[in-house]
Amino acid sequence: MSVEHIIELKGIKKRFEDNFEAVKDFDLQVKKGEFVTFLGPSGCGKTTTLRMIAGFDIPTEGQILLNGEDISKLPPNKRPINTVFQRYALFPHLNIFDNIAFGLKLKTKNVTYKNAAGETVTRQEKLTKEEIRAKVSRALEIVDLEGFEKRSISTLSGGQQQRIAIARAIVNEPEILLLDEPLGALDLKMRKEMQLELMAMHKELGITFIYVTHDQEEALTMSDKVVVMSDGKIQQIGTPEEIYNEPHTVFVADFIGESNIYTGHMCGIREVDFCGAKFACLDDLPVGAKVDVIVRPEDVIMTAPEDGTITGVVQSVIFKGMHYEIIVESGDNEVVIQSTRSAKEGDTIGMCLEPDGIHVILADTNQNIF
Ligand code: ATP
Secondary structure, three states: OOOOOOEEEEEEEEOOOOOOOOEEEEEEEEOOOOEEEOOOOOOOOHHHHHHHHHHHOOOEEEEEEEOEEEEEOHHHHHEEEEOOOOOOOOOOEEEHHHHHHHHHHHHHEEEEEEEOOEEEEEEEEEEEEHHHHHHHHHHHOEEEOOOEEEEEEHHOOHHHHHHHHHHHHHHOOEEEEEEOOOOOOOOOHHHHHHHHHHHHHHHHHHEEEEEEEEEEHHHHHHOOEEEEOOOOOOEEEEEEHHHHHHHOOOHHHOOOOOOOEEEEEEEEEOOOEEOEEEEOOOOOOOOOOEEEEEOOOOHEEEEHHHHOOOEEEEEEEEOOOOEEEEEEEEEEEEEEEEEOOOOOOOOOOEEEEEEEEEEEEEOOOOOOOO
């Protein structure tokens, strides 16, 4: 393994006692300092995968390597990895200082000194009160709550409590921070604020973040790399742009953003049929192959009826703030269009598609060639 990968999951499977396989053939490489997000619907195995990285669950098969060393069976407290949970798991009877300092009081450091015989000796010592105070104060500064040491947990808002949970998780300088839906309990406004704060913290700390969410917008906003999962399996790994612009499976196209998805055939070289017309596409799949055709609503260009490759009748128009969502009936198909221009219900309109706005996936294998 190259040293640039801080963590690597190789052929990981997790089967629970009831024989249920929650994670299947999971392979992932994470670079030092990356912000990686596991994204997928409820029950797809995100938390189970995170728990195996943390050491709370042991893989049934496969290996987890940290800087090239197999840590699959190492207990959680021996891994340089901390976790922030959705429910903050703070100690309500301790003040903020003691909540954050809790782990540090148990921590030891190696101290080297010369003994009476002049020999160099190393021994383990607890951190001094001053060292602990300095580390807590620095952690509070990072989460933007300087001077909160003496406050009681019960006086904090949800967002502040989550920041304390993050301060506690970063205070002993882990190599990897795992975050399991950390913003799930916050209202939308606070979530958005905390997303930006977490991104800033990630940049400042320079440590690797592995983040779990089922919120696609959150994943696309925050991550360097997104791992889209369904049913215990990886559907696609890529940058937010790759995941959005080049979905590799119908599942990804459907789960991330909105998509028009149809079944069709390759009717020529780089040519696919869609709503009864032939369209040029970039995908070179065998002529005659049954395919799923994926078109993002914003890639459908609305034109005058005579200028469109296909036509349709407007069924409904919904104002969405930045754009209109226009639903059009075209033959037996429904086409969803996202446009900054509005249209009138009952009007006939034309529609055009550019080749790079059409994604084609082989229907039987659910595998595309981009
Ligand atoms: P959510 O977004 O709802 O938290 P998730 O993607 O994190 O979901 P997991 O919590 O990893 O999903 O669960 C994956 C599957 O494994 C689920 O079907 C769950 O019921 C099952 N599962 C999790 N833990 C256990 C367990 N200890 N024993 C048996 N099945 C389990």
